[in-house]
Amino acid sequence: MDIHQMQVRYDPNADRIIWQVRTRGGELFSVWLTRRMVIRLWPPFSQLVTTASIATQVAPTTTVLPEAREMLAQAARERPLPSADFKTPFNPEPAAEPLGAEPLLPNTVDLGHGDGGKGLAIRVREANGRSLELRLNDDLATALMRLIDKALLASEWGLVTAPAEAAAAVPPARPTPSSLN
Numbered sequence: 001m002d003i004h005q006m007q008v009r010y011d012p013n014a015d016r017i018i019w020q021v022r023t024r025g026g027e028l029f030s031v032w033l034t035r036r037m038v039i040r041l042w043p044p045f046s047q048l049v050t051t052a053s054i055a056t057q058v059a060p061t062t063t064v065l066p067e068a069r070e071m072l073a074q075a076a077r078e079r080p081l082p083s084a085d086f087k088t089p090f091n092p093e094p095a096a097e098p099l100g101a102e103p104l105l106p107n108t109v110d111l112g113h114g115d116g117g118k119g120l121a122i123r124v125r126e127a128n129g130r131s132l133e134l135r136l137n138d139d140l141a142t143a144l145m146r147l148i149d150k151a152l153l154a155s156e157w158g159l160v161t162a163p164a165e166a167a168a169a170v171p172p173a174r175p176t177p178s179s180l181n
Contacts, residue, residue, distance in 0.1 A: 109123070
């Protein structure tokens with residue numbers, strides 16, 4: 001899937017976060033993220049994105065001291081994203097909606113590192129069988145993390161992870177793929 005734009009925003013009427021992905025071909029994919037799902041998704045998601053980004057900064061054989069993890073995690077979250085454009089408005093008009101007009105309401109999210117340990121592999125699944133699978137490079141994964149973080153602030157759910165807490169959760173080794181439901 002050739003991702004052109006992503007949008008993540010809090011919908012106060014539904015009390016949910018809507019994540020939308022638009023391809024270069026104009027296909028639109030929408031996913032609802034409930035508070036319950038975000039509570040389960042956010043810690044492993046941010047850990048995977050942060051550790052993948054840290055892995056690009058340090059050699060694989062390097063041992064990262066606990067005191068340096070916070071600094072590396074913060075640098076990973078705030079690193080420049082030269083290919084990301086946060087200023088262009090999201091185009092919500094679909095050329096096609098392969099999953100239908102109703103956003104996916106997942107009960108399971110599978111997370112893991114992308115191919116070769118880089119980026120993020122994410123698959124969201126509904127109980128009725130609809131699913132969306134994405135492979136995000138490091139920049140797109142970091143951009144998605146920032147977009148979700150902003151939506152969490154707008155939601156006032158109280159789920160915003162403080163940088164120090166997130167850094168403490170960053171393990172010295174890569175986490176294994178996980179499934180949330």
